[in-house]
Ligand SMILES: Nc1ncnc2c1ncn2[C@@H]1O[C@H](COP(=O)(O)OP(=O)(O)OP(=O)(O)O)[C@@H](O)[C@H]1O
């Protein structure tokens with residue numbers, strides 16, 4: 001039996017769409033019967049990546065964000081893609097508390113949250129071309145106990 | 148409107164929305180800025196009773212108010228924090244600098260006994 005499923009969504013880089021994007025992913029994985037904890041984790045992670053595309057990638061201007069979600073059995077892969085400014089130094093950008101926008105009250109915790117709330121995080125970026133964030137998380141995993 | 152702000156003398160109470168993200172924090176930050184022009188605020192209480200999701204934008208919002216209150220010799224409190232929200236506050240390191248409101252209320256009533 002084929003146990004894979006994939007979706008692709010493209011939407012405008014606007015704050016209003018942050019809630020939309022994380023809800024879409026939550027509904028997409030719902031058939032795996034995920035725990036509330038897992039759903040909360042993946043929703044925050046998606047929110048971080050989409051917010052970054054809006055405020056950093058497109059610097060609050062116009063642009064399109066692509067969201068791809070794929071299920072291989074219980075394994076969820078989410079990819080968030082922008083064609084904005086890109087990141088000059090990805091390693092530095094991923095350091096906790098590193099932010100290029102402290103004046104906008106950014107805390108520099110976005111990548112740390114993505115890392116904490118998923119099993120795998122990969123960031124590919126090229127200055128002037130854009131950024132792709134890929135996150136992997138096992139869903140519907142209950143270590144022997146029901147909740 | 149999903150969030151709520153109340154001003155009472157030096158106190159600003161902020162009832163947070165169900166989901167706190169960049170979009171929501173922009174509006175709350177603006178509303179807080181406006182209400183703080185009406186009175187001198189030294190203490191801010193963030194009430195999480197309705198909240199079940201917060202991303203790093205919320206961390207920035209709380210840390211920003213913390214810095215503002217700290218220079219005035221004030222304080223930032225968090226109230227009705229679920230285990231889930233506590234986890235988010237812990238990861239960010241914010242839980243070390245904000246005061247759980249319930250703790251204050253309990254110690255106050257102890258003092259009156
Ligand atoms: N999609 C992106 N395009 C361009 N730059 C990005 C992108 N995502 C992240 N960055 C850069 O990486 C830095 C760190 O991102 P991170 O999400 O960890 O923190 P932040 O967005 O600055 O703050 P916070 O997420 O806590 O509000 C950003 O300040 C920005 O310079």
Ligand SMILES: [Mg+2]
Nearest residue numbers: 048052110111
């Ligand atoms: Mg961010």
